[in-house]
Amino acid sequence: MSTLLEQLDQLEQDALATLHNASTSEALQAWHTHYFGSKRTKGALEAMLGLLSSLDKAERPAFGKRANEVKQRLLEAFEARKAQVKEAELAAELASGQLDVTLPGRPPTMGRLHPTTLTHRRIIAIFKRMGFEVYRSPEVETDEMNFGLLNMPEHHPARDMWDTFYTTRSGVILRTHTSPGQIRVMREWGENGTRPLRVILPGMVYRYEQVTARSESQFTQIEGLVIGRNITMADLKGVFAEFARHMFGSAGQIRFRGSYFPFTEPSVEIDVYLGTDTPRARMLTKGTGWLEISGAGMVHPTVLRNGGYDPEEWSGFAFGMGPERQAMRVHGINDIRYFWQNDLRFLEQF
Numbered sequence: 001m002s003t004l005l006e007q008l009d010q011l012e013q014d015a016l017a018t019l020h021n022a023s024t025s026e027a028l029q030a031w032h033t034h035y036f037g038s039k040r041t042k043g044a045l046e047a048m049l050g051l052l053s054s055l056d057k058a059e060r061p062a063f064g065k066r067a068n069e070v071k072q073r074l075l076e077a078f079e080a081r082k083a084q085v086k087e088a089e090l091a092a093e094l095a096s097g098q099l100d101v102t103l104p105g106r107p108p109t110m111g112r113l114h115p116t117t118l119t120h121r122r123i124i125a126i127f128k129r130m131g132f133e134v135y136r137s138p139e140v141e142t143d144e145m146n147f148g149l150l151n152m153p154e155h156h157p158a159r160d161m162w163d164t165f166y167t168t169r170s171g172v173i174l175r176t177h178t179s180p181g182q183i184r185v186m187r188e189w190g191e192n193g194t195r196p197l198r199v200i201l202p203g204m205v206y207r208y209e210q211v212t213a214r215s216e217s218q219f220t221q222i223e224g225l226v227i228g229r230n231i232t233m234a235d236l237k238g239v240f241a242e243f244a245r246h247m248f249g250s251a252g253q254i255r256f257r258g259s260y261f262p263f264t265e266p267s268v269e270i271d272v273y274l275g276t277d278t279p280r281a282r283m284l285t286k287g288t289g290w291l292e293i294s295g296a297g298m299v300h301p302t303v304l305r306n307g308g309y310d311p312e313e314w315s316g317f318a319f320g321m322g323p324e325r326q327a328m329r330v331h332g333i334n335d336i337r338y339f340w341q342n343d344l345r346f347l348e349q350f
């Protein structure tokens with residue numbers, strides 16, 4: 001009898017010790033199965049109770065009572081330990097998923113606008129304030145729009161002013177200037193030659209030229225077109241003086257130099273006077289005081305007619321300028337190839 005009771009004591013001690021060491025839900029479950037059994041297996045405690053029959057009748061009540069105490073004690077200890085482990089596991093789970101808000105953040109990489117885009121936006125904003133609308137015209141053009149309707153029939157020598165990229169489709173080219181947009185906007189927005197126009201046409205143009213520091217095979221232009229009943233050269237001058245004041249902060253002095261374009265008559269090159277007083281003005285004008293900014297002229301009667309306007313009643317001026325050339329001057333960029341090379345070391349400076 002004493003040995004059996006001693007075994008029971010030992011079982012209790014062992015059980016409590018292993019329970020104390022069980023630190024996970026799995027270990028606890030295994031402990032419970034070991035001592036209290038499962039559907040299929042007999043637990044250690046039950047096994048010991050099975051030995052009851054081997055005791056003297058007189059000893060049985062005492063052993064039974066003790067066995068019940070042990071069972072009670074172990075079950076209580078089990079529940080207490082289970083609660084502890086549950087709590088620890090929850091704490092560990094929370095800690096592992098925790099967000100350390102004191103860690104330094106990863107800076108988002110910010111994109112930036114291309115210097116040409118920036119220049120376009122500035123120029124467009126100035127013209128918008130003067131009531132100009134923006135018209136977008138295609139880069140892939142017909143020969144007819146790019147030359148023919150601009151008063152340069154086939155074999156016209158002036159076509160040589162623009163070295164052209166042809167496509168495999170006959171009569172389809174990459175536009176060499178934004179001027180074909182003049183015809184398109186007159187036809188599309190002119191309401192059969194009855195509506196005055198005040199538009200700018202920005203976009204990419206292409207020239208089949210040797211690429212050098214000074215000339216690229218692609219660059220952008222901003223075309224302007226004003227059509228009305230009494231538009232004169234003075235309007236062209238006034239618009240450019242206003243543009244120069246906003247773009248370059250100049251006093252608005254403008255100079256026309258005679259030039260030639262088949263689609264304007266007369267044709268001019270426009271220079272803005274920036275003076276030589278400041279280092280910036282000297283840099284922009286290469287010391288001459290004058291900055292060349294645009295080709296321009298009064299819209300040729302043939303071009304007006306091709307756009308649907310009666311030249312007896314309507315007149316207009318047009319201009320075409322190169323934003324990259326202006327950006328190069330303003331930012332001191334000495335090689336036009338930087339614009340479309342997409343080298344971030346260049347682009348990130350703007």
Ligand code: PHE
Nearest residue numbers: 177179261295296318319320
């Ligand atoms: N299209 C001309 C060029 O590319 C510029 C221009 C536009 C001149 C409008 C006069 C009027 O050289």
